[in-house]
Amino acid sequence: MELVGVCKRYGRAEVLRGLSFRVDAGEAVALVGPNGAGKTTTLRILATLTRPTEGTARVCGWDVTRHADRVRRCVGMVTEQAGVYGRLSALETLHYFGALYGLDRREVQRRAEQLVSWLGMQEFCRSPAFTYSRGMRQRVQLARALLHDPSVLLLDEPTSGLDASTARVVREAVRSLARQGRCVVLATHSQEEAQQVCDRLLLLEGGVVRDELPSACVP
Amino acid sequence: MSLVWAVAAKELVDLSRDRRALVLGFLVPVLAVPVMSLLVDASTNRRLQSPSRVAVVGSPEARELLRFGEDLVEAVAVADPKEALRTGRVAAVLEVSAEAGEVKEVVVRYRARDPDGLIAKEKVAQLVARYALPAVDRTLRAHGLDREALTPVRVREEVVPGGSGWTGRLAALLVVVWGFAGASLLAADLSAGEKERGTWDALRSTPVHRMALVGGKFVACWVAGAVLAVLSASSQLLFSGPGPVEGVQLAGLAVAALCASAVAGSAALVVGLLSRSAREANQWAIPLYLAALATAAGSDLVGATRAAFAVPVLNAFLLAQRALAGGPPEGTQVGSTVLSSAAVCLVLLAAAARLVDRD
Numbered sequence: 005m006e007l008v009g010v011c012k013r014y015g016r017a018e019v020l021r022g023l024s025f026r027v028d029a030g031e032a033v034a035l036v037g038p039n040g041a042g043k044t045t046t047l048r049i050l051a052t053l054t055r056p057t058e059g060t061a062r063v064c065g066w067d068v069t070r071h072a073d074r075v076r077r078c079v080g081m082v083t084e085q086a087g088v089y090g091r092l093s094a095l096e097t098l099h100y101f102g103a104l105y106g107l108d109r110r111e112v113q114r115r116a117e118q119l120v121s122w123l124g125m126q127e128f129c130r131s132p133a134f135t136y137s138r139g140m141r142q143r144v145q146l147a148r149a150l151l152h153d154p155s156v157l158l159l160d161e162p163t164s165g166l167d168a169s170t171a172r173v174v175r176e177a178v179r180s181l182a183r184q185g186r187c188v189v190l191a192t193h194s195q196e197e198a199q200q201v202c203d204r205l206l207l208l209e210g211g212v213v214r215d216e217l218p219s220a221c222v223p
Numbered sequence: 224m225s226l227v228w229a230v231a232a233k234e235l236v237d238l239s240r241d242r243r244a245l246v247l248g249f250l251v252p253v254l255a256v257p258v259m260s261l262l263v264d265a266s267t268n269r270r271l272q273s274p275s276r277v278a279v280v281g282s283p284e285a286r287e288l289l290r291f292g293e294d295l296v297e298a299v300a301v302a303d304p305k306e307a308l309r310t311g312r313v314a315a316v317l318e319v320s321a322e323a324g325e326v327k328e329v330v331v332r333y334r335a336r337d338p339d340g341l342i343a344k345e346k347v348a349q350l351v352a353r354y355a356l357p358a359v360d361r362t363l364r365a366h367g368l369d370r371e372a373l374t375p376v377r378v379r380e381e382v383v384p385g386g387s388g389w390t391g392r393l394a395a396l397l398v399v400v401w402g403f404a405g406a407s408l409l410a411a412d413l414s415a416g417e418k419e420r421g422t423w424d425a426l427r428s429t430p431v432h433r434m435a436l437v438g439g440k441f442v443a444c445w446v447a448g449a450v451l452a453v454l455s456a457s458s459q460l461l462f463s464g465p466g467p468v469e470g471v472q473l474a475g476l477a478v479a480a481l482c483a484s485a486v487a488g489s490a491a492l493v494v495g496l497l498s499r500s501a502r503e504a505n506q507w508a509i510p511l512y513l514a515a516l517a518t519a520a521g522s523d524l525v526g527a528t529r530a531a532f533a534v535p536v537l538n539a540f541l542l543a544q545r546a547l548a549g550g551p552p553e554g555t556q557v558g559s560t561v562l563s564s565a566a567v568c569l570v571l572l573a574a575a576a577r578l579v580d581r582d
Contacts, residue, residue: 014582051428054582072580076430087421091240092233103229104429132240148425 005050005156005187010059012045012211019045021211022059027189029155032182034198035191037208043191044084046208047158050189051081063156077105080149084161086141090134094125094144097133098151105152112151119147123177139170146177157181159190163197175201226431230439231446234413238447248408248447252401252455257462260393275343278304278313284321288329292350296343308332314343326354394459395543398476399519399536401455402483403512406448407491411504413440414495414575433576441488441572448484453477456543475546478557482564483539487511489571496578532559535567 005027012020020042027033035043048054049061052072061068064078089097095116102112120129123143128136133144142162149157159178163171178201182188192198198205207215238244274297279285289298296317301307304316314337318330331347333340363369417423426436456476491508498504519540525531527545532538538560545552 048424051424052580053424053427073430076428079428081425081428083421083424085421085424087423087425089233089237089422090420091237096236100229100233101425101429104226104426104431106226106430145425 005061005063005189007046007049007061008059010046010049010056010061012042012049012054013057019211020049020056023208023212024059025206025213025216027187029187030182030185031204032178032188032190032202033204033206034202035189035208036193036195036198036205038193041208042211043193043208044160047081047160047189047191050075050156051079051158052076053081077152078154079156079158080152080154081158082142082145082149082160082162084164086138086145086165088133088136088141088144091132093132094120094129094136094140094147097144098147101148101151107152115151115153116147119150123147124173139166139173142166142170142174146174150181154186156187157189159188161192162190163192163194171197224435226435227438227442230431230436231442234409234440234443235446238409238443248405248451249454252397252404252451253458256397256455257458260459261462270339270342275314275339275346276312277343277347278307278316279319280304280316281319282321282326284324284326285317285319288319288326288350288354291353292346295346295350308334311337311339314339315347317347325358326351394456394476394547395479395540396516396519397459398452398456398479398543399483399515399540400512402448402452402480402539403487403515403536404448405451406444406484406488407494407508407511408505409447410440410444410488410491411495411498411501411508413443414492415498415504416495416501419500427579433579434572436579437492437572437575441485441492441568441575444488444492445481445485448488449477449480452480452484456480460547471551472546475552476543478552478561479539479543479546482542482560483515483536485564485568486535486539486571487515489568489575492575493571493578496575496581527556529555529559532556533563535564538563 006025008024010020010023011018019040023042023046025033035041035046037043045054049056049068050063052068052075055069063075066074066078068075088094089100092100098116098119099109099112102109102115107115120126123146125140125143125147128140133141136144146162157178162174162178166174175197178188178190182201182203188202190198190202195205203218205217206213207217274293274295276299277296278301279289279298285298289296299307299313301312304313307313308316311334315331315333318332319326320328320330329347329351331344333344360370363373417426453473453476457473460472490511491504494507494511495501495504498507515536518534518537522531522537522540522544525537527541531541532555538556542552542556542560545556
């Protein structure tokens with residue numbers, strides 16, 4: 005994935021000011037910065053949820069503006085809000101999204117079973133989601149984002165509001181996904197978390213990359 | 224098409240598990256409205272059958288006049304008749320003038336838009352007729368005539384059970400109102416509500432075609448609105464309708480309900496996608512309800528013309544009215560209603576699909 009000179013303006017507010025970076029397959033990169041640095045907007049552009057005002061962004065070789073449909077097929081996104089359908093169970097949610105990604109029922113069933121087992125969701129996956137804690141909901145989101153086996157994973161503050169043990173489960177899952185050859189972009193304001201999970205850190209401030217460091221170099 | 228059904232099925236399953244929505248959305252219109260209509264009918268009948276309260280001013284002969292209709296009017300003693308009429312303590316004020324011991328003129332003052340006043344006016348007219356009858360008979364006899372000679376046509380009243388009652392006439396309006404309310408409330412939840420719950424971005428990040436996404440949500444709203452409209456109107460007809468409901472009536476109602484809820488659902492999806500929360504969407508939808516009500520209420524002024532059947536919502540109301548009147552609607556009327564509603568609906572859904580990817 006590659007961003008070149010990406011700007012994003014909401015009215016007079018300039019959120020991104022010529023942002024450029026590249027992430028290769030199998031690499032996990034963290035976007036680190038304070039609130040308002042442009043982390044979420046960058047992920048939203050990569051997930052085709054918002055369009056860049058200027059510049060180009062390409063995911064898996066496809067331009068996010070012109071080939072949004074193709075980009076969506078190769079991207080999985082976990083949002084900070086951890087929203088789930090309260091009256092559906094985790095399994096029903098996965099089946100619903102499987103249908104939206106055009107997967108056949110057997111394939112969805114197989115992937116759902118794998119993900120439920122891998123993310124430790126067996127105990128609650130058949131209960132309605134309004135009974136879930138934030139950690140459970142975040143796991144459902146991660147399973148939903150991985151259902152179609154995307155080559156790019158975008159994570160917006162995935163451990164925000166989670167207790168230490170659940171956050172550890174999510175971090176381990178993310179590390180393992182990068183090792184499987186996926187391209188992972190994680191937005192976080194915690195340098196410590198970024199260092200634990202990612203190979204490289206991009207320090208964002210005021211909508212541009214201020215610094216770029218391999219995680220081993222972070223003090 | 225399978226994606227449309229996938230989205231619609233999920234939304235309908237979700238709705239079927241929402242007990243509060245089911246209770247409020249279905250039981251209220253299906254039970255509460257007919258119960259309310261029975262109460263309104265009972266209250267109206269009581270007003271018609273009990274004497275109207277009137278204040279009487281003028282000559283002492285008024286007492287003689289009132290003696291002829293104690294079942295019609297009840298004289299109430301008030302210090303200031305004008306004020307009593309203004310505040311509604313009395314339904315009318317009678318000013319009675321007499322000459323030579325006989326009542327010669329009765330002025331009835333009542334409030335033009337007060338149903339009690341209108342009922343009182345009719346009762347006073349009956350009272351005066353009863354009072355005047357002996358004098359008319361005397362005059363006729365003096366000229367060698369009798370009452371029969373002046374009324375060559377006899378009118379005989381026979382009362383049979385049934386009738387749609389006052390609120391039974393509202394069934395056509397209910398089709399439009401509940402079709403609108405059911406579809407647009409759900410549409411607000413399925414669009415702006417998803418943004419609020421944080422599931423909207425997950426949905427938008429899927430490669431599903433925007434028209435399929437909007438179409439699926441629309442189908443769910445459409446079904447909910449139409450079911451609600453038909454149930455409430457049928458329930459209304461069963462409670463206070465003119466006897467058993469025939470299949471052709473229900474079919475006409477169903478088409479009207481489908482057309483009204485289709486327009487409402489698609490319009491509310493557009494509003495919902497422009498809003499940030501379900502609450503905001505519902506606030507924006509209020510003018511839509513009012514426009515629908517105004518259109519339906521104005522149908523008497525427009526009449527069931529060919530042009531009127533080309534106006535969405537108005538045509539649904541006219542079709543429902545026609546179905547309830549007993550006669551099957553004409554093919555051109557049904558065709559015009561369905562085509563114009565479908566055209567508006569498609570334009571709105573295309574707009575909604577474009578709004579899905581709006582920042």
